[in-house]
Amino acid sequence: MYRYDQYDQSMVDARVDEFRDQVARRLANEITEDQFKPLRLMNGLYLQLHAYMLRVAVPYGTLSGTQMRMLGHIARKYDRGYGHFTTRQNIQYNWIKLSEAPDLLAELATVEMHAIQTSGNCIRNISSDQFAGAAADEVADPRPYAELLRQWSSFHPEFSFLPRKFKIAVIATDVDRAAIQLHDIGLQLVRKDGELGFKVWVGGGMGRTPMIGHVIREFIPARQYLSYCEAVLRVYNRYGRRDNIYKARIKILVHELGAAEFTRQVEAEWAILEPLALDAPQAEYDRIVAQFADPEFDVAAPDSVDRSDPDFALWLDQNVHAHKQPGYAIATISLKPVGGIPGDATADQMDLIADLAARFAHDEIRVTHSQNLVLAHVRKADLYALWTALEGAGLATPNLDLVTDIIACPGLDYCALANARSIPVAQKIAERFADLDRQHDIGELKIKISGCINACGHHHAGHIGILGVDKKGEEAYQLSLGGSGAEDASLAKILGPGFSEAGVVDAVEKVIEAYRVVRSGPGERFLDTYRRVGAEPFKAAVYAPAGATS
């Protein structure tokens, strides 16, 4: 894992001191809220419905056990004993006091963490594949490149006041676990003629105008990807709309210019930048790559697993993935117990996961954009002991990528922007489909729920997407089908009129039952069935009987 050098640490420490002074001046009424608000947002501190919410960055979703333990400590000392892992691989705390925020950030800084650029019109936390460095099929670990992007984008003077927020994701496999085509910039590490480089997507995104990104370059050498990203950002910063917040994201610029013209402008900009040698020197790449070296694997680790405990075998089949190293596996910890709040973890659970990471996973934890956690390097021989410990803490639900593994934003239970609650809908759907046999019969099915058009719950990318809307002060829900955030990215389409909270749960069940009837066989995923047969069988199932409210 990357460790801060003196520059990283001094930047973060200086920011804590600066924010402490800003908070003191605000509390003393020396500055107004209008003056203070942009300053606190630059430090990830929002005011939500019930209290301040702090969003802490987890760069490319990678944490040490020490950092996870600190997150638990923060939850216990400054919040109400829990935190919420987000679709940007970050963690949010819902009950923070402004007066305590500087002390909190000072404690975070002691473990090389912060909340800088988790809000505002800047480059946000760089996200990545939660299996990075462990996946059997990756070209190379993408995280060193994500880390260099983090360093480049932190306090970048030219890109601190962009037209709108900017999100970058980096992966290194053909299987996309980071939704790169739905990012402002998506980067896939590839190898061409022996040389490492990136395939570059630009202009994807969700929100009120969802769009799939365009490939603007099939290959940029890895040693030049930073200056190429700089060229993309420069074109966006120059021509992105600042007059209309709803049209300010880069996806709108790419759409309005056309991908070909946007690409031409980026290439022209890069032709100016490239000779300036702005990219990091090879020694800096090497320094960062060295910090992501594989842990010392046990080369004698046995490759077989005793599956005699049927509950363990279920978890093994659903939540454990192949590792590049024989004798090792990747274990996903579900934060989606039936009836629970997707993505929430208590301070005690965080402590336990930190302990388990130290015992079984080389002290490393990953956060997934699907709001689960991953231990990426576990000896197969340790899986049963790991599962036993997780089971005892309610963390071993064997439901990864199944119907109860639902993404849900905080929604109207917490968020000041939300129009409707997301979490209760997720809970009711999970309870409806709690039976594991039924879940396995349904197979892979990704339900994603957002409480407003901003789409933090990724509903556009859900096989089944649910959007909460406001209908004269009351909650209503739109159902969409056919989205995907994976390598086969697509945008979900609205099925028809909306529903009440209870109605949308019934509608989801009708959609799923219709799928079971029309699928070609148990091996055909819901998404593939939808793509094959279209929306009609699902519309018929949902709207023919009573149930719709409008």
Add this chain to the structure above:
Amino acid sequence: MIRLLTGNVLETGDVVWWTGSNWSLALRDAVDVGPDGDALLARTVAAERINDPALVDAEPTRDGPRPRTMRERVRGAGPTVRADLNRPNSIEATA
């Protein structure tokens, strides 16, 4: 229909309601600000101690004011998904 004055305390972010003489954490203490609402709101904005102050519509009930929108009911009662964190003596948002 009555009108309530609400906001969040600067130091803590806590949701508070205007009682006629002070701020309370309990929605049931809120009073109808009636025609004085706009003046009270302007005074609150100027004082810079309550963030996001706003006037919200509510219905009077035996258990206290019930805000018209789900958003304000959730603000008044706490998250509907964490009963352990609900504010004491509040009307459930979904009631």
